[in-house]
Amino acid sequence: MDASEYIKDKQLVIFELDDVLFPEKDYLLQVYYLFSRFIEYTEQKNAQPILEFMRNEYENIGTENLFQKTANQFGIDTKYEYNFNLLHQNARLPLKLLLYKNMLEFMQALVVDRKKIVIVTTGNPEQQLNKIKQTEWNGLEQYLTVYFVEELGQPKAEIFQNILSDNNLLASQALVVGANKFDEQQSKSINLQYIVSLEIYK
Template sequence: MMSEKLKNIPTDRKLYAFELDDVLYPYQDYILQIYYLFGSFYEFIEGTVKANDLAHFMKKVYMHHGEDMVFDAAKEVYGIDEKYKENLERLKANGILPLRLELYEEAKQLLLSLLEKGKQICVLTKGNPVEQLNKLKFFEWGALEQYRKSIKIYFVDELLHQQIDIIPYLAEEFTVNEEDIFVVH
């Protein structure tokens, strides 16, 4: 399946800044593995519910009601103590995934094509920087592996917190004009 955000990308820019979640890869591939890890952790600690049952329930809530509802629904249905919410958040930030995260095939092809044309690429991502870096550790880069270290990562929330205007900052960092930057988010 392809991220709709990758369609009709102009190829005449010098710098391309991509968000991670649901642009380069499907976010649900990450969060569902986190739910599995949480289910395993909870079963090991409490022993009151099977890991697969809890993970399946969390997936169902996520798919139908969104991520913000997952913990509260699990807490209500399974009697999970509020103290375990912190464990879920820690797993989201630092969890060691059992499976690699696959980039959308179209994302791989697009990035490879842009890099082969001499275009510059960066990741410009929102959210918890620790979590976003954790996701990157589990990406299956494939043919992009040779370029991975040249792709810089920028955290929107940190830049905004420092009151940095993002596009001019990227233009200066990459020595391009602002109009030569294309952001995909």
């Protein structure tokens, strides 16, 4: 659907970050690249097979126990798990994270129409902030208000409700854009309209 159809009666739009504004894998694969290079430098182990292994495990199975699997496969000392986890939080990425084209255009349309843009993101707050800092926002960063779920220690539905209250808005005046069933459930529990990010095009 055309983006204007979603926002014509809205004053505020709430977004999740990962797999909504950009692919989470664009961040994680760069973290794995940096970790494999770190191991190559410190342990003289070839980075390329390590990176390929991590990429394949992530794409086929996910992130669970990825360090342990990689350490077992390549004989990497478990002391490096600290470095692996730290890179997730503070990695300086070789390449900036790029917004999905439809999300970039949608957010630009929101700015033109003077709608408020809010990000409510789940995950390690330091890691999520690191992603935000290394995203190419094309000037949109000055229009963003960001809430970190773990930092606030509240359910998303409660955070959504507080955002509405702080902006003196009804649920009918806001929209949530997400990419998972949990966000959909949290939104609908307080009567917020919810759409999947892939449904938006301009």
